[in-house]
Amino acid sequence: MSLAILSISLVTLLSAHNRALSLNAEAATLTDAVTLAREELERLYIKPPTESLDVEKKRRKDYPLFEWLTQIKETPFENIVEARVVVYKIKGGESPPVVSLKAYLAR
Numbered sequence: 001m002s003l004a005i006l007s008i009s010l011v012t013l014l015s016a017h018n019r020a021l022s023l024n025a026e027a028a029t030l031t032d033a034v035t036l037a038r039e040e041l042e043r044l045y046i047k048p049p050t051e052s053l054d055v056e057k058k059r060r061k062d063y064p065l066f067e068w069l070t071q072i073k074e075t076p077f078e079n080i081v082e083a084r085v086v087v088y089k090i091k092g093g094e095s096p097p098v099v100s101l102k103a104y105l106a107r
Contacts, residue, residue, distance in 0.1 A: 029065070033087040033098040036063045040070060040085045041103050048105045049081065057088065065090055066098070079107045 049072045057067040071084040086100045 037101040
């Protein structure tokens with residue numbers, strides 16, 4: 001009887017441990033995606049774009065799991081543009097964005 005209780009509790013603990021490992025990997029992926037998006041927004045703060053653009057997805061060697069898209073749109077305010085960095089996880093087909101950050105920049 002005690003062996004049955006022990007085996008059931010060990011299976012439950014193993015399941016919980018596997019879920020914790022999965023959540024840890026997901027958190028690390030999200031952290032890397034947010035870091036990439038923030039770095040790319042900082043580049044736009046340093047050198048604001050001179051025109052509106054919606055460019056193709058880019059990749060970096062230091063973030064091999066991700067690609068990102070930078071979108072620049074005009075706003076109704078003079079010399080202010082909306083910058084958005086959308087980070088995608090590289091998969092075989094189209095994937096939903098992992099993270100999207102938006103900022104307003106002065107030219």
